Structures are given as structure tokens and as C-alpha cells.
Amino acid sequence: MAHQKFRARVLTPEGEAFAGEVEMVSTRTATGVVGILARHQPLLAILEPTELRLYRTESEIERFAQAEGYLQVAEGEALILVEEAHRPEDLDRSELEQRLREARERYEQAADGSEEQRRAQRAVRRLEAFLEVVTA
Structure with a gap:
């Protein structure tokens, strides 16, 4: 069953990762x-x-590994503002695994409750999510 389409845009600090008409956007929020x-x-x-x-259609799906950011839905448009958005085929699994090991080391070595520890923890969550996207 076809759904009505609406505009979606994915923006990163490097520029626009996606812009087009979609039937649905699926992502994870803090809640x-x-x-x-x-x-x-x-x-x-x-x-x-x-x-x-x-979802451009039920069978045509644009997939991205999405980092932290914000989603705004207003005036018939979904605007996704994220730190990073990568297509799965553009990610290197072995590089992600290495970066994850390094982030875990930084987390373990950082002082409890420090900003360095919080940054490392965010990096671990992001890299774990990216690895899930690559293996899906």
C-alpha cells in the first residue's frame, strides 16, 4: 500500500547527505x-x-549509519541534522572495529565523570551503532 510522500533532508556539517521525497522516515530518538x-x-x-x-517506497529504502543529532518535523518536511550520516557501503568494518577498540581504551583510561570519558562513551555508542548498520 503506497503512502503519501513528503520531503526529507539529512544534513551533516559536511553538507547534505540526502534530499528527496519519501513515504516514511525511521530512526531512533532519545525516547x-x-x-x-x-x-x-x-x-x-x-x-x-x-x-x-x-523509505522512498516500501521496497526502495535509503539506509544510513546515523550519529547523534536532531530531528525536526514541521510544515510537511522531516529535517534530520546529524554529526555524521554514512551509507553502509561507504563504511569499512575493520576500520570501525579499530576505532571502537581505541574509543573503549580512551573510556577506560579517562577519569570517572570527566568530559573525556563522556566523549569516549559517545564515540563507543556511535561506533557500535555504525557496526550494526554495516553487518545488517
């Missing part, structure tokens, strides 16, 4: 997984690292 359809009520949410799915 849980959310699916956005056309005519969704206005929404502002904090995004967690996860797999971002943009």
Missing part, C-alpha cells in the same frame, strides 16, 4: 524508535546513533 509519515504532527527530537531508514 525510542520513531516512524514519521506524511502529515505527522510537528516534532523536535534528539537523535541517538542508529540506522536511519528513508
